[in-house]
Amino acid sequence: MKSLKELRELRETLQKEISARNSAGKPKIIIGMGTCGIAAGAREILHTVLEEIERRKLDVVVTQTGCIGMCEKEPLLDVQLPGKERITYGNLKKDDVKRIIVEHVINGNIVTDLAIARFEEGRD
């Protein structure tokens, strides 16, 4: 990039891409992969997610994020379905991951007993 203008154009393109993906694209699973998450077992959660996706032949994007602060509740995992709000699950064990994938990612129902919070659009 050679100017602020180019940076702003890139930002606009990226924002459009991201919002298009969020409203119509694939379901997204986001895993908290800070040191606190990893220490609490996030790598195992990630492996379970990948295994389940492979086993069920799902078309899901898996990505990661840093520490959101609730280190007490790690490992954390978020599910974002197209057009829906992003939901955070916490204190997860391997078996919880299977439930979240079947009930929320596939069937669209939030697993309320494991859900901690949701990201509300437009609020910081």
Added chain:
Amino acid sequence: MIVYPEGVFYCHVEADDVAEIVEEHLLKGRIVERLLFKEPLTEETIPSYQDIDFYKKQHRIVLSNCGRINPESIQEYIAAGGYEAAGKALTEMTPEEVIAEVKNAGLRGRGGAGFPTGLKWELTRKTESDKKYLVCNADEGDPGAFMDRSLLEGDPHRIIEGMIIAAYAIGADEGYIYIRAEYPLAIERLELAIEQAQNLGLLGKDILGSGFDFDLHIKKGAGAFVCGEETALMASIEGKRGMPRPKPPFPSVSGLWGKPTNINNVETFANVPYIINYGAEAFNSIGTEKSKGTKVFALTGKINNTGLVEVPMGITLREIIYDIGGGMNQGKKFKAVQTGGPSGGCIPAELLDLKIDYESLQEVGAMMGSGGMVVMDDSTCMVDVARFFLSFTQSESCGKCTPCREGTKRMLEILNRICSGEGREGDLELLEELANHIKETSLCQLGGSAPNPVLSTLLYFRDEYEAHIKDKRCPANVCEGMGAVYVIDENKCVGCGMCARVCPIEAISGKPKEPYRINEDLCISCGACAAKCPVGAISQG
């Protein structure tokens, strides 16, 4: 009906629906939405982040992206508004305007001492030199602190962006991030972030066509606490042994390789993009008269919600501990909160309503420090806490100056003696005398602040020290070996039971006319039983 391998669960399936499921789902791979199992629940039953207690009173500026974006994607950072501030500063503002904005914002260093950031930049800017350096202090040596690590792992581009702006303001073309090797994930993400920024032309030559050049290196430290001190840190970057040197000359005049150098903490840099994007007023409307903006704390210890929190300056300790932290674990009683790590102090319950900022914490004998906050309940012995921090600073002392090297060692000897029940009359006065000398005469603030945990516990919890020394008793029952427990000689005991009656903690049991026994796990070595025994059957075993 469940369709595998995905496990899609259809409900209320009628015979007529099956054809559609086969046609749509099995053949075309499209889910038949209208038959999906649905609970009446909606998203609204899950609380929004802003409505849960842990976040309600937080104000997230530097942590705004942490836990939201993918830290390994520069695209997500840019989409979230990233590098706009750097672009704006480099192409639309003069370095003097950038400095003025940061000064007006009232930003102060988040590495501990709280020096005004804009002023520091100005001093480095004004020193004339062909070469200047910018350094980011990511050493984070305080036990219990992990703010900088989380920031670097969760949003590395924000620190790089803050550094680009600072470098432009002071006129540096080269920067170092000094980070301990114990933070491998943070290093990995920083390395990746630097490479991504270089590839997009956000680091390197002629950034965004502004004519300004800046590039960054990572220097890994071996994890010595003293290397967080700025002059020791620069010596370490130069490949020398990490030891402090006297100031002046200050780094702004003579720093890395003798060149003017500006050094700031990770969190300090992370505040800069916000100030440039939203302006000084948006920033200085948060906080107290002298401390603006927010502070990140690593909240740990005996509370329900531990974690990383970002709060506005001026919030009370009570709000942090009870509203955000969810109160004491298992309903135990709050005893003290330690802030500022080994340089800080312990704050007692009477001061829970203290509005925290740099000055207020200093006034009560503690310190903002880098942001560790350890909450303690009544099972904690304050003498033992003071001893823990002092043993840390004592072993981390670099040994260059005598007050710190010898003085902390002597103080630690006294504390060890008090904790093992051998404290003497006059020990507390001696501790205070040593502490004040060490504070005044040490070369750097490692020694200069090492006595703080001892002084603040002496100030607020002197009775605990006295119980150790005079009564040979640890009120929190932490210090072991406070004097040996008492035992009853079965052959001498006449079974009168007087001992059991005077024992203050009911540690003695038995039947009349038979030998009594002392439960040694309970005995606090007070000696009341031995004093009462008519036949001299009880002694320290």
